[in-house]
Amino acid sequence: MTGEFDIIAKYFAPLSVDCKGAFNLGDDAASLSVPDVVVTKDLLVEGVHFRAKDARSAVAKKALRVNLSDIAAKGARSIGYFLGCVWPSGVKEEAIADFAAGLGEDQELFKIALMGGDTTAHVAKGAPFTVSITMIGTTGSAGMIRRTGAAPGDDVYVSGTIGDAGLGLAALNAEMKFPAAHKAYLTGRYQLPSPRVFLGGALGGHASSSIDVSDGLIADAGHIADQSNVALDIFAEKIPLSEAALAFVKKQDDQNAAIAQLAGYGDDYEILFTAPASRRRSIEMAAQVTKTPVARIGTAVKGKGVRLLDAEDAEIAVDRAGYDHFAA
């Protein structure tokens, strides 16, 4: 293994060439001139957010994408990021090279650059690989879309399909079985989310509130409901499902319960948002122009909390807890 400065020069400095103010990672700080900055920061920890055996390039991409998703859900465009890594003690150079290769591929895809950061290594044997990303974005003139703007009468939308990543994780952990093609699709959704960067950029000025689905559809709808002081009614049969998730639902005795289970899973990285009914045409256009599937799944009403409703408008029981890092 070469030294810390060599590693930075060899693997990370090349990732910063598109950010002039990163000074080739040769200084203590980066100098940025960004109008209307939006900043988010997410940590990923081995054993919590990804598995020890996941390829380091896949971890790199997941780390970038969960942050890209946050910025997109705010109606902003990501321009670059700061990276903090704590490598396991005795990490092999190939692991670092693979991680940097993953970053490079996604930088190309999402038009972002490395702006700075910090690379260190654990002393404790077996301590988990940890990645911290601070993503910098910029909003258009419409400003950041918050969680607070939903009003009674607004429509509730979600992009893509819901529950795939949770099923994929269950497949990876051998807790569920799927046909090979479905398993490949579902595990892919868990390991490599596709942040809705184009749709996000098109929602500014139209969406009244927005969040990315990371805790789970119901839990994240709950965040919007809480922050906007409204209740959200979500219609189970309107929740968009992939072919693989639909096949899973059809096999269950209680299909409503199965949908509730999918709506409780996290890691979808779709965008859940609300917009006034008067904006339906604009939302359709935004979906069309950005080639992003968007489904209208519910409505905001006066009240508190989130209700998942069946075809007869009866409430379906949901497990609201979501994942809590501090649960006993």
Added chain:
Amino acid sequence: MTGEFDIIAKYFAPLSVDCKGAFNLGDDAASLSVPDVVVTKDLLVEGVHFRAKDARSAVAKKALRVNLSDIAAKGARSIGYFLGCVWPSGVKEEAIADFAAGLGEDQELFKIALMGGDTTAHVAKGAPFTVSITMIGTTGSAGMIRRTGAAPGDDVYVSGTIGDAGLGLAALNAEMKFPAAHKAYLTGRYQLPSPRVFLGGALGGHASSSIDVSDGLIADAGHIADQSNVALDIFAEKIPLSEAALAFVKKQDDQNAAIAQLAGYGDDYEILFTAPASRRRSIEMAAQVTKTPVARIGTAVKGKGVRLLDAEDAEIAVDRAGYDHFAA
């Protein structure tokens, strides 16, 4: 232990009240309007950058201060930060409360606010507490002071005193013994650095290059030399030493070697900078106005690398390695 959202609401949201764009930590991202942004990011890991038994409030302050120091060394003023924490599995609420109290005290002292972040916990038992800070600063019209501007003929300066933190760490690890008063002073310098935030803000437009001393005086001088394409000659007898460090040096057989040892220690968090000889009066004024001790310790010359020179201008051998997180 209460849940993740309760912890954020109870301990961290109150730290964000002075940053309007942090939305009380109730959104996915923060919205900032900062001219001439300077950003730095540093990770601290238990067992690497601090000890398992250090008070969490002290860890909080150290994490903020090493980042405040980076921003100050760039001639900028810190305004706020993003925080990422990975708590040990089974962390007690008192530890989180103590950590948040430490952040609060230093926010008050340094006039900064929490802007956002991410709080999570290890699943693996015994995995080390990890803190990631992304500090946001702003420069005056003079812009960011880089590592690249030193020119032959420039003076080399350093603030405060050098080597105290390294001696303090040795005392904490019982590798060295000191009289009680000296030990208290030295360990304090290690555990609670005092970033030179006022001096840093006064150096813009005067210093030609600047860095904070974290890797060690010689190693960090080396970064300036490399990036500025000059050599730095540093005069051992000019290096400012505290009373405690001076007492240590006087006890050694080879006093030049002892000074070289101090100049190799890290964690001083002083500012090392260069300025043209024509700016001597300005530098004196900056030191005076900001009540910061500043010593002129060397000169930049044509060439490469750093030489530590004795009173007869003979080179003193130094261990240049510094700490390398990836050394075998």
